Structures are given as structure tokens and as C-alpha cells.
Amino acid sequence: MRDADPTMDSPAASIPNPLCEIGRTHPRDKHRMRPLDGFPGVWVCAKHGLYATVLPEDEVKAIERGDPFPMHDGSAGVAGRTGDDRPGGVVFYYRAAG
Numbered sequence: 001m002r003d004a005d006p007t008m009d010s011p012a013a014s015i016p017n018p019l020c021e022i023g024r025t026h027p028r029d030k031h032r033m034r035p036l037d038g039f040p041g042v043w044v045c046a047k048h049g050l051y052a053t054v055l056p057e058d059e060v061k062a063i064e065r066g067d068p069f070p071m072h073d074g075s076a077g078v079a080g081r082t083g084d085d086r087p088g089g090v091v092f093y094y095r096a097a098g
Ligand SMILES: [Zn+2]
Pocket: 020, 021, 022, 023, 031, 045, 047, 048, 050
């Protein structure tokens, strides 16, 4: 068995931005999210007010859709769906509460 993969060195820039959660459920409105300035690892869809990040699968399993979810900037958010598998976990969508 070999275990010599330098996973710390994965070029995140080569991974495409995730599809917006709306685009996943409405095939006629498919569009990708954009990296959020100042928050590495966070994407945003300004049109729909949605955010996404990658979380470990175990963490995502413990979160129900609609649960309170602290946002990247510390404000209150609401958990959404999950998306594609990514290195280190799965894409997880959330939006601001209220
Ligand atoms: Zn969108």
C-alpha cells in the first residue's frame, strides 16, 4: 500500500466553481457560482443570494436542510442542500437567515 500523495499541494484553481443550487434543481437556469472576495473556499451567487463551501462529509451528514448555519462572516445563515463531491468533502449550500 502506498501513501505518498501530497494532498496539501492540490491546486484549487483547477477545480471549476460549483453550480448554483438553483441551477441544480432548475436545469434551464444552470449557472456557476463565483469565488467570494476575501473568503477563500467560499462561493457566492449574487443573483440568488446563495453561498457555498466545501465541508467534510461527516459534518454535512449532521446538518439538516433549514438548520441554522453560521456564515463565513459570522452572521446567521440557514443550511441548504449539498452538491458535488470535492476534494476534502462535498459542496454545501447556505444562505443568509431572514
Ligand atoms: Zn444562482
